[in-house]
Amino acid sequence: MAKQISDLKLGILGGGQLGRMLIQQGLNYNLTTHVLEPDAEAPCKDIASKFTVGSLTDYDTVYNFGKDVDIITIEIEKVNTEALEALERDGKIVYPQPRVINLIKDKGVQKQFFVENDIPTAPFKLVSSKNDLLNAPFNFPFILKQRKDGYDGHGVMKINSEADIERAFEEPSLIEQLIDFEKEVAVIVARNEDGETSTFPMVDMEFNSEANLVEFLVSPSEFSLEIQEKGKEIAIKIAKILNITGILAVEMFVTKDGQLLVNELAPRPHNSGHQSIEGNYTSQYEQHLRSIFNLPLGNTDLRGSAVMINLLGEKEHTGLANYEGLNNVLKLSGANVHLYGKKYTKPFRKMGHITVVDNDRSKAIEKANYIKNNFKITSK
Structure with a gap:
């Protein structure tokens, strides 16, 4: 007989409010939930079936966590996808798929995906350092975004003039035409x-x-x-x-x-x-x-x-x-x-x-x- 959802263990990478609300819904299905989260006081800590404190970006931590569950999902993109790919090869179900996470967590790759697939998006250019902003193809003001690790407004800034370039991100980023x-x-x-x-x-x-x-x-x-x-x-x-x-x-x-x-x-x-x-x-x-x-x-x-x-x-x-x-x-x-x-x-x-x-x-x-x-x- 096929397994029911209540027979399976769901592993969630990230224990913030998104994970918390996912678990709250999962309780209605008698779902067993295991959470991996670096913050010991995160919102999921009291309602997950099992709450493990550990890094989401460390290969061994994510891999060993994934071995003990049936299906793995995320509530944040900043996770070790190499470990998820290994778990996938081992037969674990990982949704969204690691290749999707890899594409989306890099805003530069994400924008290139839009262009390659005729998905309308604002004009942009990839830059490797803030010095590249001096040769931006857009008039001021324009938008600067870090390619990775931005969240909740972090990693995004408006460049109003050449004076703003001094405080710009050093990390690989993209510049985007400001859309009215x-x-x-x-x-x-x-x-x-x-x-x-x-x-x-x-x-x-x-x-x-x-x-x-x-x-x-x-x-x-x-x-x-x-x-x-x-x-x-x-x-x-x-x-x-x-x-x-x-x-x-x-x-x-x-x-x-x-x-x-x-x-x-x-x-x-x-x-x-x-x-x-x-x-x-x-x-x-x-x-x-x-x-x-x-x-x-x-x-x-x-x-x-x-x-x-x-x-x-x-x-x-x-x-x-x-x-x-x-x-x-x-x-x-x-x-x-x-x-x-x-x-x-x-x-x-x-x-x-x-x-x-x-x-x-x-x-x-x-x-x-x-x-x-x-x-x-x-x-x-």
């Missing part, structure tokens, strides 16, 4: 081993200008059905070309003239899909599990308009976290609070999120703005 875009949007696509694909409705994103983090997300998008359908087609095209198994988040710019340009990919559950827990019939976390265990994909239709607010640590506060205004938030109909189990806060640290669901989009946005202005994470 209307808004940044995202489409999450899922693909299982059988090749079945499904997308979540496009969402609109607003960023914190200081931290360069998604601060506010509205589902569904306000853009035309034509633009939304085009975004869906692009996401499915990328998933099929990659032959990925699992979730893939596709972040895109909508230009002032209505064109879509792909910005970045994430081969895992993503910040742009948190609202799906309450806002869609199937969440991105359940869909990822369905994908990697080769189960039928779920219904991604909307339950209503959903607005997600990232809860970031206040700018001037570092220390034990204090949640100000929680009682008032809990009085709001349709407000769903998710705290990530992080004991300490620091400026702009992701501490949780709140999703507001309402049949009336304007009311959902109104409640979200109230939360944004009245819920603060400070230090005690």
Whole structure:
């Protein structure tokens, strides 16, 4: 008799909030979860079936961790893919596949993939050091991105003039033409081993200008059905070309003239899909599990308009976290609070999120703005 999902052990590389929400969904399937994470106090530590403290980039640590589970997945791209490739050769199931992780974790390789496959993206050039910026093919200002290890706004900077070049990254990077875009949007696509694909409705994103983090997300998008359908087609095209198994988040710019340009990919559950827990019939976390265990994909239709607010640590506060205004938030109909189990806060640290669901989009946005202005994470 074929094994059931509850008979298998899922290994998750990374123990942050994405892993935490994946485990929370996995509990509904009686799933056994093993987590490898370098931070002993990470959000997954109290809810994983087994929590191992160790490096995600050390070959032996990742390889030995993977030997004890049936399926391996990630919640962060910065992992030792050589170990994952060895585990794959040993017969372990690794989703997303190591070759996909390798492509996506290098933004330069990712951009070249877009060009080679006729996927629309902003013009760019690869650079090896900041001295190369003196010969940039773009007028100031332009965007500089580290090719590897950037996350949550880190590893990205705007070069406004030649004076900014002195403080630019020394690491291999890419420069990108600054796009005068209307808004940044995202489409999450899922693909299982059988090749079945499904997308979540496009969402609109607003960023914190200081931290360069998604601060506010509205589902569904306000853009035309034509633009939304085009975004869906692009996401499915990328998933099929990659032959990925699992979730893939596709972040895109909508230009002032209505064109879509792909910005970045994430081969895992993503910040742009948190609202799906309450806002869609199937969440991105359940869909990822369905994908990697080769189960039928779920219904991604909307339950209503959903607005997600990232809860970031206040700018001037570092220390034990204090949640100000929680009682008032809990009085709001349709407000769903998710705290990530992080004991300490620091400026702009992701501490949780709140999703507001309402049949009336304007009311959902109104409640979200109230939360944004009245819920603060400070230090005690």
